[in-house]
Amino acid sequence: MRKYGLFIGGEWTETGRGARFPAVNPFTAEPWAELAEAGQGDVDAAVAAAVAAQPAWAATNGATRAAILNRIADVIVENAQQMAVYESTDNGKVIRETGSQMLFAARLFRFYAGYADKLYGSTIPLDSPTIFDYTLREPYGVVALITAWNSPITLLCNKLPAALAAGNTIVVKPSEHASVSTLEFCKLLTEGGLPPGVVNVVTGAAETGAALVRHPDIAKVSFTGSPGVGRKIASMAGEMLKPVTLELGGKSPNIVFDDADPEAATIGALAGIFGATGQTCVAGSRLLVQRGLYNEITERLATRAQAIRLGDPLDPASEMGTVANQPQFDRIIASIESAKSDGARLVTGGGAAKGAHLGKGLFIEPTIFADARNDMAVAQTEIFGPVLTILPFEEEEEAVRIANDIPFGLASGIWTRDISRAMRLVPRMKSGVVWVNTYRMVAAQAPFGGTKESGFGRERGEAGIMEFTTTKNVMIDYSSEARDPFAIKN
Template identity: 60%
Template sequence: MEKSDRLPSYDLYIGGRWVPSSGPERFPTFNPFTRQPWATISQADASDVASAIAAARHAYETTWRGTSGLERGRLLFKLADLVDGSAERIGNLETTDNGKVIRETTGQARYLARVLRFYAGYADKLWGKVIPLDRGDVFDYAALEPLGVVGLIIAWNSPMAMLGNKAAAALAAGNCVVVKPSEHASVTTLEFCKLVEEAGFPAGVFNVVTGDARTGDALAKAEGLDKISFTGSGTAGRLVAAAAGRTLTPVIMELGGKSPNIIFADADLKKASTGAFAGIFGATGQTCIAGSRLLVQRIVYDEVVTHIVERAPAIRLGDPRMAETEMGTVANEPQFNRIMDYIGSAKSEGATLMTGGGRATGEALGDGLFIQPTVFAEVRNDMRLAQEEIFGPVLAIIPFDTEEEAITIANGTSYGLASGIWTQDINRAMRVSRAMRSGLVWINTYRAVAAQMPFGGVKDSGFGRERGEEGLMEFMTAKNVMINYSDDERDPFAIQT
């Protein structure tokens, strides 16, 4: 990073060095609270992407591939300590970049450190297995090996958490990485490079190329990658998967969601309503796991709606850097306009607007990209409001009568990322969780994460898993080795079994 007279200026990070992009183009990154640019970022082109991949490949073949798991773990543990020590600074930078409240961004920085430690502990325990075969004179084993060089494409809403989900596992497994952050929130990923350097990682193990969709397209199409892990919208994910398919590069897709949060009449309604509230208004609703569809059993429907509608206007909006602020801005202007379009569509479709529905204004909010916490009731599951991911603080409340109806509504979208169930009946909890077509089910909680748990979706929410042991295995491959130690001469014209 270089300092200009006006704004911090960030270059690309390739091969352990800060390098300018091949072309002269740069772009500003905007603070969504002040609506002012606060840093400038390099726009990488295809040649910069190729350079980053070449640097990663060189590091992998000459250094990282031969680095022991013990050493990889040591470096990751040291990096985790550095992240912990920088959590408040990282949180402030990320809040400035994407408008999320400081309590969330600082927590996500510390969560990144936790994920780094989780995978650091795995780095020297990646042994394979001996496989007993039918023949007693053949020794067979499967060894786990890294893939090589992987591309990581991350979204603007939680850069540090996503970096932990992807990079920590990839590095622990022995891969080198090329990271492409969102053009709307690149700064914390670039600042993270300084901590990677300080931790002592070899040059080229961790590389960052910045830019808009052109950079992402170049990375997806590039030769020399062994896998791509992408987090973003379904539309962008399809483009990445199609581009990667041209080079037969395998992909992990962590895409959107339209997650159902189901409240049954026997639930602890106070706890369930608070969970529903957190599921949609936490992080300003800008999270793929947002519980944007609240399904409430009709017998308690009015009570739950009343609780949420009374509480929503009291959410403290304001400067996201202030500890007392509960909900920050929308991350960028295109997303603000998108959310407002969905609110208009919901009104025209006949959903009942209970609260919110417009831009939030006030002296303390300035010109920031604030949207009022918005609640629609009497929503039908065939409405656009209930079928498409909005990615904002907009809740659709849908009534249901029976357990079977709740399951049908819950599974009645193209998405399948997360779901929530609120009930005190353990039998119902087990039945409904088994029926959910989603990669993640919360029971009597919502929007809770852990480094140990696998995360990912089904249907249009993507494929592959992040976090947990499953996330580590996504960045490894099994190599089988068969050793025949008999002295028998084989029949050259028949396969050996």
């Protein structure tokens, strides 16, 4: 049994309350680690450590911050395999994905290291010829990063290196359902040379997160998670007029036109919903297929879904792991039963997956429903699991209408050989990300975020670091003329 404390001021500390809670391996259904549950006093201590470290970190020149971020990237690569084991053990995601995610985390550190000494301001020509005007990009100060359980290190690194490059100090609150990899990540930050107090981690449930959001010395909050929790965080932050970045859920449409490559579209649909056991905010859980390919794509997907290899997340041969935790498992099963009751046609799957090689793991069969209506709950509600809903459409206009007729707006996909159609449809998709003839593709350089109930603000790319800076404007009057004190000068 591994035991973890809180990471505050560069040291491992026990919670002042002495409270602890278990981390449960979703494959074995057994506790494998014990975590500290932070109270208000612990949150205060973590924020105080970040406040104390912030002036020196902000004053560190960009080249030095860049060097530290690059060293951290090196350490991540050196420890990628072990970090993948921690994450797969904690949340049941297959190691073939968590391993690649660790390398992507290193890529994000290198990307933002390149920005650390390039946070340029601008000079602005004004109407008055004797006023020199320029802007500065400055850090917020201390920011709170709150992450979800499905991809803890990826979600953290979507935020952390950008916030660090900009000169902020950090308090992280990972999900109580998957905290181990984040705590282990602190060791890599220290090894990479990050000064004490620049990054601090408190673990616990919703009360810990609320104490962090409400803390008066937290200047900005960045959250990844469900829309319901996102609303609460936005409300709490709004009471104190704190800016927030919210990366929330999705119910993404993946549209296949008759002229698409059937094999490529099938692979894209599989990746979109069954990759990561469907536990990803960009999951292409709504597959819209034009009538000409509808039966073929449905049959292809059923055949491929039935062949997906479920198994031990730490086995490189496994293609789909467990659901991350029991509450999520129960929600997915309830959604499947609701879809059956609503009249969607079950094509394959439809329940918990059993087998000697699966043990007590929280496995769910790759599940496909066809002939669904867009007003069904299975087509409107984020399930966050390996459940695909296939909806037929006739014409392009109908596809656009169905695709946008959801409360979410994170991602969408278009499969067509007609580049004119693709270019015509991209502006009409109400989502922050549009993939054409691919799906679930990421890049450090590309901004990521949503619209509607999928949140606001952007992560990754240049936009990601701008979320962690504020603009200061400076005016210098070098004229020698007297002015009228009772009239505004312009």
